[in-house]
Amino acid sequence: MKSWLSILTVLLIVQVVLSRCSGVPQETDNVVSEYIRNDSKNAGIIVFVHGVTGNSRDTWTNQVTGAYWPKLIAEDSTFKNFNIYVYNYPSPVLGKSYNIDEIAENMRLVLNNDKIFNHKQVAFLSHSMGGLVTRSFLLKNRDFIPKVLMAYFFATPTTGSEVAGIANLLSNNPQFGKMLSMDSDSYLADKQRDWQAAGISFPCYCAYEIQNTYGQKIVQQQSATNLCNKRFDPIDANHIDIVKPANTSSTAYIAFKSAFEEVFMQKSQVLNDWKRYMDVQISDETCPKYFIPPAGIKLVEGSAQIQERLYNHPSDYSNWPAVADIHSIYNHFITIESTVRGAENSWIKLGNKFTVTFSVDTTTAPKDIDVVLMGECGDGRDPRYSKTIIALDPANAEKKISVPFDAHKFYTLQPGEFEQFIMNFSCKVPGVYSVRYDLPFSISGKVGKIFYNTNDDELKIICPKSYTLWDTGFFNERNNLTRIETYRWDGQNYEGKVHPDVSSSIEFEEMEKEF
Structure with missing residues (x-):
């Protein structure tokens, strides 16, 4: 038996050499680690990792059609948002080279140099020993694991291969010695325990070979499917041809594409039609937020008279877009x-972190505005308060500011429910500002992003060059408002004050007409 396997291994090595699937890649061979596609707009990447005696070119090339798997994927619109990368390492048939753990260290150097993990989403497609290399790399570099959303292992000898034992007797390549059939104290047993202990949960798909290679199954099904947490795909090919699809209709190609779509297409689908599920309002009908005085100014509460008048006469209040609520001066409500009605399993899951981007409007900030002091307003809702004060300063414009709401990791809306948040702002430099809000959400397994732009005039934030406070404390039958103080921008803040004549007054009706 041992003699027969030795002959088989020699024949296998000869076949591999003739098929140009072996040898140490040299600079003159032009077989290197490289991008097949590298588009800076793509957030995802697929990384190919070849097996023992293979390389980044011949392992994935079909000898009949000349099809190169990484190129097939690059030409498939399914993968248009993903870059394609092939990792190459030395793996001679007979000579001395890296062992598997050393390849993993080399992989770290090469992938870091080529900025693979600058991508947000990573998928691995590994053949044979390449799967062992991939697992060793991830175990050594666990900070990368959160970005790995799937791995597909084609004929990986997770529990070893009998043929590797014979090859180990004939070759000086230490990689064969690490793939001996597993026992409790072997290299592969340690890797198996380490992988399980790491609690790695991203989807791991496996494929196993159906056909023999020169009369021998190189990797048995139980070895090829060990440690996989997703389905097992049988491929009607031998150990070498299993990763050489002739075209996009080949079983191996379809198997990987199906797994990719199952994982990535669901995660990357963006529901731009979020208005079908939700209604978003900035501010609310009882507390318009139009003018925002600066931070650090303590304002005096107005009398209950004006508050009562405004609440009891909505038509009057609607004529006051410039009224500022002193309890929420710096806020966007x-x-x-949820506009979903009566549908089961249609809860909307909202993220807890807004991305806020504000821009400077071309409109010139007004020289002076009037701010009326009044009592507390609101509709009794209990909003989630943000701890972040966003500085309205042209120097910060167009920067994406992340604002977390720490009360919960996420928020859910049942059909018909609402959630309310408050965003805090502070005027640092006079100007007119527009704000865009982005918030991730999901519904029924699909994900999307709410985006709301406050381009409407009513929602623009105005930081004036000066503002005058009017008090309602002396409100009388003539509807007079008493001016308290004027604050002017002094180049750095609104601390510069001009004390006006406190007897100055303005009639309520005249202000209504102005606004």
């Missing part, structure tokens, strides 16, 4: 309401 964001109300998100």
Whole structure:
């Protein structure tokens, strides 16, 4: 038996050499680690990792059609948002080279140099020993694991291969010695325990060979499918041809594409039609947020008289877009309401972190505005408060500011429910500002992003060059408002004050007409 396997191994090595699937890649061979596609707009990447005695070119090339698997994927629109990369390492048939753990260290150097993990999503497609290399690399570099959303292992000898034992007797390549059939104290047993202990949960798909290679199954099904947590795909090919699809209709190609779509297409689908599920309102009908005085100014509460008048006469209040609520001077109220009605399993899951981007409007900031002091307003809702004060300063414009709401990791809306948030702002430099809000959400297994732009005039934030406070404390039958103080921008803040004549007054009706 041992003599027969030795002959088989020699024949296998000869076949591999003739098929140009072996040898140490040299600079003159032009077989290197490289991008097949590298588009800076793509957030994802697929990394190919070849097996023992293979390389980044011949392992994936079909000898009949000349099809090169990484190129087939690059030409498939399914993968258009993913870059394609092939990793190459030395793996001679007979000579001395790296062992598997050393290849993993080399992989770290090469992938870091080529900025693979600058991508947000990573998928691995590994053949044979390449799967062992991939697992060793991830175990050594666990900070990368959160970005790995799937791995597909084609004929990986997770529990070893009988043929590797014979090859180990004939070759000085230490890689064969690491793939001996597993027992409790072997290299592969340690890797198996380490992988399980790491609690790695991203989807791992496996494929196993159906056909023999020169009369011998190189990797048995139980070895090829060990440690996989997703389905096992049988491929009607031998150990070498299993990763050489002739075209996009080949079983191996379809198997990987199906797994990819199952994982990535669901995660990357963006529901741009979020308005089908939600209604978003900035501010609310009882507390318009139009003018925002600066931070650090303590304002005096107005009398209950003006508050009562405004609440009891909505038509009057609607004529006051410039009224500022002194309890929420720096805030945008964001109300998100589910418009789903009576549908089971249609809860909307909202993220807990807004991305806020504000821009400077071309409109010139007004020289002076009037701010009326009044009592507390609101509709009794209990919003989630943000701890972040966003500085309205042209120097910070167009920067994406992340604002977390720490009360919960996420928020859910049942059909018909609403959630309300408050966003805090502070005027640092006079100007007119527009704000865009982005918030991730998911519904029924699909993901999307709410985006709301406050381009409407009513929602623009105005930081004036000066503002005058009017008090309602002396409100009388003539509807007079008493001016308290004027604050002017002094180049750095609004601390510069001009004390006006406190007897100055303005009639309520005249202000209504102005606004």
